[in-house]
Amino acid sequence: MNPSRFSIIPFTQNLADDFKNINQAWIEKYFEVEAEDLRVLNDPKKYLIDTGGHILFVYDNETQQMVAACALKKWADDExxxxxxxxxxxYQGTGIGQALAEAIIEEAKQRGCKRLFLESNRKLTPAMNLYQKLGFKEFVNHESRVDYSRCDIVMEMFL
Structure with a gap:
């Protein structure tokens, strides 16, 4: 990711629609948008920010648009x-996703996170490859925290 072209910026309320649009696009491409998606995407401030989480975006300074987003959801003080x-x-395959994920992992560390996990789907091969590259490992004996029908894998890392 070219730092002179792209900036990583935190959530502000005026970016809520960007968060929804970026995420709704990939969910609709591969799956179906579920009730829990709509709850979070329609009010990320209430369900992510106000509960102790964080959202970061990648902004393309050339095209002046948000091109990526990632959330950090708090479950416990250290999780x-x-x-x-x-x-x-x-923008996929350009390194933007990796840079964004690294920034969100760093944010998690600064917040005292000891265990960072994610729920995903194995058919999202580029995402699976990225998560493994970042150091996430499959958590075999798991129970899903969020009831998304599309999730068939939980991965975790310890910070």
Missing amino acids: YELSKMGVIEG
């Missing part, structure tokens, strides 16, 4: 979930 990570079409 967070990497959630709702999406990169818009045309």
Whole structure:
């Protein structure tokens, strides 16, 4: 990711629609948008920010648009979930996702996170490869925290 072209910026309320649009695009492409998706995407401030989480975006300074988003959802003082990570079409495979994930992992560390986990689907091969590259390992004996029918894998890392 070219730091002169792209900036990583935190959530502000005026970016709520960008968060929804970036995530809804990938969910609709591969799955179906579920009730829990709509709850979070329609009010990320209430369900992520106000509960102790964080959202980061990647902004393309050339095109002046948000091109990626990722959330950090707080479950406990030392446990967070990497959630709702999406990169818009045309920017995938450019390293933006990795840079964004690394920034969200760093944010989790600064917040005292000891265990960071995510729930995903094995058919999202590029995402699976990225998570493994970042150091996430499959958590075999798991129970899903969020009831998304699309999730067939839980991965975790210890910070």
